[in-house]
Amino acid sequence: MSDNIDQFRMWERFYGKNLAKILVPNCPECTSREKKKIEAKYEADFAEEERSRDALFKLFDEIDIPMKMDEKNRRHFICKRCGLYATREEISDIKFKLNQRERTRDDKHDDYLEWWSKSKKKKQRIRGIYSMVKKKEDDIPDWVTDEIQNAKFNKPEEMVKTGYILEIYESDNKIDTQLYEPVEDGRHIVTMDLSKKIKIGDLEKGVVYEFTFDQHKAPLSKKVSEFLEKEKEIDMNAIYQFELKSLELLDVGSSESADEDLDE
Known part of the structure; x- marks a missing residue:
């Protein structure tokens, strides 16, 4: 033992x-x-x-x-x-x-964040259904949904941070990352889209990488931010998306240590 x-x-x-x-x-x-x-x-x-x-x-x-x-x-x-x-x-x-x-999918906060994080194409397909159904359920005004659906992203900002991969989603070509330093909105856990040059099969969980990624930010108006905070208890003044451009393995020793422990 x-x-x-x-x-x-x-x-x-x-x-x-x-x-x-x-x-x-x-x-x-x-x-x-x-x-x-x-x-x-x-x-x-x-x-x-x-x-x-x-x-x-x-x-x-x-x-x-x-x-x-x-x-x-x-x-x-x-x-x-x-x-x-x-x-x-x-x-x-x-x-x-x-x-x-x-948590249950009835959680409004989670549902709402999932909705606006969908691709613009998917948003357009579900816009009519969302307006009829979600408006009744959550009483979200058209002017709020319109602004979020049509949010305009600023020029991407390149960022370099270290951390490791929490989860890999092959079908969606995305990963969840745990960053040692937070991104602009204070989060340490961030979902990233993978660029085409990154082979998802080569990625490993539990080892330390240096991530180079683009941060895309679409600011929301003060009116929308105040509505989300007061009516939905969502503290959000911008929409963020992250695209991983490249990564470098830094901590090979952590995975080797895990393998050695398994052999004990």
């Missing part, structure tokens, strides 16, 4: 399982996948009338996939299973994003 697991058991013995999990965080990505497996099995084993959220959450509480502290850089942890390499703060950000994905 590794030193990291020994430490976890020691903390669990003295402080209890919950505090031990705080001291040695579970891998958020592996935990999320494990939750899906548990939920699928739970639904298969029990009829709908026999299920309860409390029982399911108790099963979730039993998930135990502790990460290992990097001996060379003790601010970072690495997962033996998937190779995720992150600080405690970054792990918290990843957990938040994964939890956001699991």
Whole structure:
């Protein structure tokens, strides 16, 4: 058993399982996948009338996939299973994003952001349906939807930041990235479109890259921003899109370390 697991058991013995999990965080990505497996099995084993959220959450509480502290850089942890390499703060950000994905699609904030992030062509196709349906549901005025649909992007600004890949979406040719330094609107987790010269099959999760990308920004009027903030509780004064132009692998050691741990 590794030193990291020994430490976890020691903390669990003295402080209890919950505090031990705080001291040695579970891998958020592996935990999320494990939750899906548990939920699928739970639904298969029990009829709908026999299920309860409390029982399911108790099963979730039993998930135990502790990460290992990097001996060379003790601010970072690495997962033996998937190779995720992150600080405690970054792990918290990843957990938040994964939890956001699991939330119901009735969430207005998530639906609205997903809508305006669609391509202009898709927006035009759904514009009529959106005006009839979403306007009734969310009471969004035409002048708001019109401005967002027809938002004009400024000249792109090239940016260079380091971070790693959280998720790869081959069908959409996109990736989710965790950046060590935030972009203009304060986000560390950013979805990027991939340029044609980047081969998605060559990308790896859990290793550190230097990303070179274009930031496209379309400012919104003060009137629209104030409406979104007051009526929809959305703090948004501009629409951002990001296109990855190139990337350079910086931290080969993190993936090699993960492979060595798996072989132990």
